[in-house]
Amino acid sequence: MSKRPDLSAEETDRVIEMAWEDRTPFEAIELQFGLKEKEVIKLMRREMKRSSFNMWRQRVSGRNTKHSRKRPSGVERFKAPDQKRISY
Template sequence: MSLNLSNADISAIIEMALSDHMPFAVIKAEFGLKEGQVKELMRDNLKPGSYRAWRKRVRTFADRRENYK
């Protein structure tokens, strides 16, 4: 993934993505990344187990809440 993001931007995106109250639309508006790009960035920068736990949490909440991520 080559998006020319600084380390500070990557950290901010990861923090936003890990937040249960920050939808992908906000990340796209601020950084221009689509949902798939955020997932790829997370996969590249988190430990495999952390990435799987994050994806599971996002999927679980998305099934329960209409407007989640």
């Protein structure tokens, strides 16, 4: 597992927001923030209430759009048009 980068409060909030979004794959989170899927799960578990975490896990488990390799061929972007930008 890669070393977890130190995230600011704003970056942590953005990771959580991206993890909740249906069309944002875990690979996009890894590309932007350096967190692998398992690390995102740990972050979500740590930052959310247990019931919210359980609801999120149930929702994303097996969801094709959360993994780039499993996505349908017509889904190419992972960012919603109204999504805020974080630039480095």
